[in-house]
Amino acid sequence: MGGLKKVIEKEKWQKVAEEMNYPKGSQVERKLDQVYVKYLLPYDTLTNDERQAILESVGKEWDKRYKRMLRRAQNPLHKQRQLLGESSSDDDEEDEDMELALEEADDCIVTGRGMNLATFEKVARNVMQMQLGTSAESADEIERRYWRLVSAGDEHVCVNAAAVDTADQAPPQKPKPSARHPWNLKMLSTCAESALRSLGPVLSVTVPTLHLGMLYSSSCWHRDPHGLPWTEFLHQGPDKIWYGIPDSQSDQFRRAVEALCPAFCQNKSIWLPSDVTMIPPDLLVKEKLTLTRATQRAGDFIIVFPKAYSCSICTGYTISESVYYAPFSWLETVSNDFEEARRSHEPTMFSVEQLLLGAVEERGAPQPARRAAALALAAALRRELHARRALHQLPSKDSKHPPKRRWSAWNVRELDECDVCRCTLYLSKVTGLVDKKGVFCLEHAMRVLSKFQGEDVSQAALVCFYSNDTLHTILAKLDKRFSS
Ligand SMILES: [Zn+2]
Incomplete structure (x- = not known):
């Protein structure tokens, strides 16, 4: 819009905010001005050579970081070996490198700020507006946009998700009839046919977890390490997209991830860290994997089979609930x-x-x-x-x-x-x-x-x-x- 001078003189910050799909608010012009001055103005005043030098050093830093992650994937138990005195490296620099890689690998999920439900819903609305503008899009179209973002990897999109332990509340004085319904997840995990009943109430296992999501909140490719099946019920919100890979294709899936993103495939038996790896389905199909896709609507249950890999994507503000259960035969392999x-x-x-x-x-x-x-x-x-x-x-x-x-x-x-x-x-x-x-x-x-x-x-x-x-x-x- 003609540079900082013009934007200030002609009072165009509001217009800039509109172009960027920012939600309307009294503070937005001031904030944009502050952010511009803090981050972009110093870059604007550099010469071309200086800019080039910065880009090169950023490129080098990313390169180093990727190599660190690769080394960590090859030697994921480095820290434990060190504790046991079995580490082959006496190189301090190498140890430091590995520590950094451990921190960086977990970087994509970070603890956000505490907020109440109303604030979460507001943030969800703002994210929707910033990403999609005012157009109402179908779940399929949103999913296409999501995979484009993942594949291109050139845009930093940050959204919130929350998991709430449902045991933290006192039981209601007068329970509703649905409280005793066999498909109520609190009943499902403790029914007489579940081998987990004898555990009693265990957070996130037999006590259901409530999940809040917004546009693009994802559960990345993972599988339950206990070999348990689990179910998720969508209470409210727009469709949630799921993909699944059965246990029978586990080896093939591992080979595909090794080929597509080696830095995320760890050299151990449970090789896929949860919450870090998202791979577009078409790339996995090219690797000859057979994927299952499901669209979960409000009121639907999704059941994930034992040892199956799954991932899911929210297409808007959703509230869902999940719990584990187990057939008695699971005790034979536990x-x-x-x-x-x-x-x-x-x-x-x-x-x-x-x-x-x-x-x-x-x-x-x-x-x-x-x-x-x-x-x-x-x-x-x-x-x-x-x-x-x-x-x-x-x-x-x-x-x-x-x-x-x-x-x-x-x-x-x-x-x-x-x-x-x-x-x-x-x-x-x-x-x-x-x-x-x-x-x-x-x-x-x-x-x-x-x-x-x-x-x-x-x-x-x-x-x-x-x-x-x-x-x-x-x-x-x-x-x-x-x-x-
Ligand atoms: Zn131990």
Whole structure:
């Protein structure tokens, strides 16, 4: 519009705001002026050579960053190996590089500012106006725009999303009839046919999560690391677009991601970090993958099958709710799934020991499932007792889990996780190792102790949430009940 001087003289900031689809407001002209002066004016006053030099240095920085991400993808467990004293690198610069890569990889999802529902809705309206102007577009057209943005990757679009734990509220005094309906997600996860019922209320697992989304809010390609199916119900809002890839095509999907975006494909068994990778469907189809596409309308349930990969995109302000559940047959493979998560150093949303302790008491479960749970539990308890004996040099003390607040559900975040494998420390933990502040599972505590002989262990302790006697009693009961 003729440059800063003209815009100021002829009072054109309002016009600039309109051109950029900014929502109307008294502050917008002042803000645009401030932003221009702060960021664009210094660039405007540079010579061509100076601008070129800046572009080159930005290009170099991006290059370096991408190489860092690639190195991290090849060696995703670098930090854990260092903790265990097994890192092959003694290069400080390399370590620093890797730290940076870890931070940068999580950059695309950041914690936003706290806001109430009315503000969220207002932000959603503004985003819609800025992105689409005043034209009303179909979900298909919005989806095309979305994939164009993803493919081109030359525009920075930032939107909000929120996940709300539904257990944080007191139960209503007079529940509505729908409160007891079997398809109410609070009922679904705790019905007699779900193997998760014995877990009791666990945040984000058996207690549903409410999701708020706006235009372009996305759930990137991911799959549940516990091997669980889950369902999402769309309460209100415009259509949500879903894509799915079945477990049978997992290997092919991994090869496709390796080819298309190698920096996001990590060299471990659970290889796809959640919430970072979005790939347009046509590129995946070219890699010979068979995708499922679904348009979810308000009132529809989407069911994601165990180990299926999925992603979804909101086309406007939406409120949905999701929850996990499990058929009893899942208990027959659950130990493998948790072992895979442990080997990949992926955090889980609950402890497998907590699940199994409940599942063996679940009278309604079919015999094969209860037997599988009992075998898995007995093996876990024997491993635990064995490890405790091996750590006899550490002082040990019995302790209790943190108390639950009223109405609140069990929350995995209130328990410690192992600094190495990130498993939830439910039966016991070792504290006070590695600079006196590390927290480890027993297996990794043993490995730390064997690697760093002579380490100062004056502050270390084995903390048992279940005493040895209790574990022996449970084992004897299991042996008696399932020995046949
Ligand atoms: Zn561990």
